[in-house]
Amino acid sequence: MKNRNTNLRSTMGILMLAISSVLLLSACGGSEDKAAAGPSKASLRSLAPSDPQLAAIYQRSCKACHGTGAPAIPQSGDVEAWKPRAAKGMDTLLDNVINGVGGMPPLGMCMDCDPEQFEALIQFMAGDALSE
Numbered sequence: 001m002k003n004r005n006t007n008l009r010s011t012m013g014i015l016m017l018a019i020s021s022v023l024l025l026s027a028c029g030g031s032e033d034k035a036a037a038g039p040s041k042a043s044l045r046s047l048a049p050s051d052p053q054l055a056a057i058y059q060r061s062c063k064a065c066h067g068t069g070a071p072a073i074p075q076s077g078d079v080e081a082w083k084p085r086a087a088k089g090m091d092t093l094l095d096n097v098i099n100g101v102g103g104m105p106p107l108g109m110c111m112d113c114d115p116e117q118f119e120a121l122i123q124f125m126a127g128d129a130l131s132e
């Protein structure tokens, strides 16, 4: 009888733990939505250039870093994040993609891209930030 009571108590303990971690998790989910700047993660993942050839390049190279919400990387369509970058001018941005900059490998992992394709990809990712 004594054993049964202790078992019941520890079962209740585990249950309470489970319930409070579920509450904690849902609280975190809410604040993450509010903190997100630019496109939401779901729409970010479905963003792609309208040109099918560019879309394919984007899909297999740039998107791994610029379309998955990775922190500290300017994400596609996030105009605020792109503004300070766009201010350097397209020529500098293009050079930095070709030679690599910071955490970005040379050519942004598209070894067979030509400069026009890079320019179009930058235009797609930075969007309105470049036209301001």
Ligand code: HEC
Pocket: 058, 061, 062, 063, 064, 065, 066, 072, 073, 074, 085, 088, 092, 093, 094, 096, 097, 101, 102, 103, 104, 105, 107, 108, 109, 110, 113, 118, 121, 122
């Ligand atoms: C392996 C991850 C990775 C891939 C793949 C990648 N990038 Fe980047 N990119 C980065 C990171 C990290 C930065 C920020 C570099 C920094 O300023 O420190 C960046 C920055 C940039 C910038 C801004 C450069 C500047 O001077 O501020 C441009 C433009 C850019 N990427 C274009 C591209 C294009 C186009 C592709 C695809 C062809 C691509 N990237 C693929 C990681 C990546």
